[in-house]
Amino acid sequence: MKFTATQIAGILEGDIVGNPNTEVSKLSKIEEGMEGSLTFLANPKYTQYIYSTRASITIVNKDFSAEEEITTTLIKVDDAYKSFSKLLEYYNKVKLNKVGIEQPAFISESATYGKELYFGAFSYMGDNVIIGDYVKVYPNAYIGDNVTIGNNVVIFAGAKIYSESVIGDNCVIHSGAIVGADGFGFSPNEHGEYQKVPQTGNVILEANVDIGAGTTIDRATLGSTIIRKGVKLDNQIQIAHNVEIGKNTVIAAQTGIAGSTKIGENCMIGGQVGIVGHITIGDNVKIQAQSGIGRNIKDNETLQGSPALNYGDYNKSYVYFKNLPKLAKSINQLEKKINNNE
Secondary structure: OOEEHHHHHHHHOOEEEOOOOOEEOEEOOHHHOOOOEEEEOOOHHHHHHHHOOOOOEEEEEOOOOOOOOOOOEEEEEOOHHHHHHHHHHHHHHHHOOOOEEOOOOEEOOOOEEOOOOEEOOOOEEOOOOEEOOOOEEOOOOEEOOOOEEOOOOEEOOOOEEOOOOEEOOOOEEOOOOEEEEOOOOEEEOOOOOEEEOOOOOEEEEOOOOEEOOOOEEEOOOOOEEEEOOOOEEOOOOEEOOOOEEOOOOEEOOOOEEOOOOEEOOOOEEOOOOEEOOOOEEOOOOEEOOOOEEOOOEOOOOEEEOOOOEEHHHHHHHHHHHOOHHHHHHHHHHHHHHHHHHO
């Protein structure tokens, strides 16, 4: 795909300085810009590169004034970073603008779907599935029976949506993600063997939820595992049965959340965090990477460590943690002195 400076300026409502017919077909960093590429300058630390970049078009702030000769065509906007992000979003929509049903694919006769559907080759749509408008389902994806999917949803290649799951508007589910797998429910019998407890609930994703590649969200034993509006989950996260995550919470990769835990709104959870089951975490909580959470957490707390402490307490304690060998040596020396004086 090629875009001219005029087209880009129109999308961004910017002003062109240079050749309006300059064309670009790819994106680049400003220091690595090549002919035919589009880049941007937002951080003053990178200003030096605008004089040497070979990028054909560069988005800059309106207050930028060149102090040396430049060869790149400029598009001046109010905020170069936001404008470049907007352009990336537009580019992504154009790039992913697939429509139609590829073959071979299976769509149950009882399934219904809206307009502008894309359904990739080797994908499966089960009985009584309901899909909204402008949905894109990439090759090898699986949509089980009785699933409901809203408008503008993207399901990337190889994702699996188990039966009875509900997917809200504007959700994105990346490759290898699994929504609705059985929860880890087993009960020991008198012989010490584990028998499966049927997992009869479902998963509900509200609107504007992003699920990263390889992430698994288990269906509830009874009721629903619920991911609220605006939640963003990174890759390779485990969400167990009957968990509820509050709106606009973000969770980084390799975090695991055990069953029936409730997490509040607007939380930020770092990578490799482990959270036990059947606890409640409040709103606006921040948990540092690799922390272990084994208790209820109140609103607005910031935690670090395993088991996790208040962030400030952890930092104070760490001063002693790292000096333990020196402290032990000092104590041993004091003991020797005391023993010698006796």
